[in-house]
Amino acid sequence: MDVIVSDGPSYEVLASMLEGYDCPAILVSIDYQILAINQRYREAFGEVSLQKKPRCFEVSHGYTVPCDEAGEDCPLSAVLHTGHKERVLHIHQTPRGKEHVDVEMLPIHDNQGNLLFFVELLRAVSAASAEDVSNKLVGYGKAFNQMLEKITRVCSRNASVLLLGESGSGKELVANAVHQGSTRAKNALVTLECAGLTDSLFESELFGHTKGSFTGANNNRTGLVELANGGTLFLDEIGDVPLSMQVKLLRLIETGSFRPIGSSTIKHSNFRLVCATHKNLSQMVKEGTFRQDLYYRINVFPIYVPSLRERKDDLSLLINTLLKRISERKEYHLTDSALQVLRRYNFPGNIRELSNILNRAVILTDTNLIERSTIQECLYIDNELSQQGDFSAPQQSGLKGIHNIDKEWVDLKTAESRYLSDLMTFHNSDKEAVAKIAGISLRSLYRKLES
Missing domain, CATH: 3.30.450.20 (PAS domain)
Known part of the structure; x- marks a missing residue:
């Protein structure tokens, strides 16, 4: 007022x-x-x-x-x-x-x-920092602040939260921030990764079971719902919950009551629900693979978690934070040219992929200064692996984004040739040394130089 x-x-x-x-x-x-x-x-x-x-x-x-x-x-x-x-x-x-x-x-x-x-x-706002600290969400760009403002508004409420965003964008960290900013922070944040669970395993993990209730149930087991009493239950990749189990999950959310497998005792749990998914749940509802009533129960307050492509303003801060987490004893820094390589990359794997790249760079560098060539080498490792076997779709391995490493490199082939040529010049045509630095076999190097 x-x-x-x-x-x-x-x-x-x-x-x-x-x-x-x-x-x-x-x-x-x-x-x-x-x-x-x-x-x-x-x-x-x-x-x-x-x-x-x-x-x-x-x-x-x-x-x-x-x-x-x-x-x-x-x-x-x-x-x-x-x-x-x-x-x-x-x-x-x-x-x-x-x-x-x-x-x-x-x-x-x-x-x-x-x-x-x-x-x-x-x-x-205790859930985030604009400095490179290791125990909070970090960022200060527009996309990050828009997300953080929603987190700040919903923390003190008890509404169910649905986190939407690509894999690797940090949805679990956001869930933790929602929990830590709530009145339930002194109690547990309990996480269930829903991907890959069968019906029986999902029910056992969520509700628990009694001894002898099924083959292999050698002891009583407390379910995650019971452990989350007074705290927060985080269901990661909620879109992967088996359709047959969605009705039981709906009943749990509506009543707070559940029954462990093999037990006739009804139990109750008071928890705050946070869910996350990278899937289009509304489309799944139309296709009949996700219950509409469950969708509206979990989608009370949606929060979009931006991809790393949408957070380029935060890239330097994220890099500094991740490098501190990777190596607490030795302080690493990127050269300006190395940072520009990453700024032009699309990061299909988001922050998780950035963390992998920096871990590789720390291993490959001989000093505490990470050069442009080291970052390029880290990116080419994924490319070389993808050429040696069909491990995943190209967009998951990062091949789409690698075209944006440098605007003057029209395609990956040109970029790779230029990189290998520079290495050959620097190392006086020592092919064994170049192959080792590039992370490829000597045979692959000969093939690439001849093509």
Whole structure:
């Protein structure tokens, strides 16, 4: 609800009201000047000298112009446009570095409806970081922030969440962020990977079983639903749940009750449901391979997890974060040219593929500086394997994306020939050395040089 005050209030009176908020809060004029801050703001973001009346965008972002003129959403501008409170996700400069902050802007009017001030409430988003930390979602690009804003909004609710996105895009990390940001964070996040499970195995994993209920059931087993009581149940690749088991899953979601295999006792579990899939569930509903009633039960609040192709702004940050996770003892960096190779790559395997590439690069490099040629070599490893056997469809091995490594390389054959030619020149035509560096057999090298 918007705040309405009587005519002619002093901002000192309004400033004293800031202490009533349970989060960092500031009083802002209609021309962006910070007029007052509360104690919680001082504790979270440090002291701000108000003598010069700094503007909010200067303090929070280091900008010289309002946020909307610097390419970001501006809550103050949004309030001026809509006339009521607005909420946006921002990245603020803090004593701890860059942090995601959920910003809520409240307009203060007099009793004639004239806009006087704004109260800006700032709540830290603990699920993500704009720095290269190892235990959170990381990113700051537009696609990432759009996803994070939805995560922030739904965390405190108990609504079922459906995560949609390509394989390898980080849906499990998002599920963990939803759980950690909820009131259930002190209890367990229990994960069931639904892909590849038979009917009986899915039922046993989910509901548990009693001793002797079927061949091989040598002991009682507690199901994952029971383990998730008070916490979050994450069903990964929900689109792979056998059709015959979907009705039992629907009953569980609707009633919270279940019965272990071989038992006559009905049990209950209070859990928050998060599901994920890379499949088009609505199309599966039309085809009759996924129940419509189950679809609407799990799709209460959908969140799209962007692919790495849509997060090129985050690529440098993701690379630094992954390199720290790969090697805690030695610090690795990419050269600018190596980074440009990755920027032009499509990453059909998303963040999981990027992690594989960087793991290879760390193994192949002799220093802590990863060169362009090393990254190219890591990409060619997939290409060489695909030529030696039919392991998977080309789009899964990355061959489509490799055409974008460099705009002046028209196709993979040209790129590979140029790469091998450069290696031959650098190593004085030592074919054994070149074959070893390129990760191919000597016979393959002869064939490629002759073609």
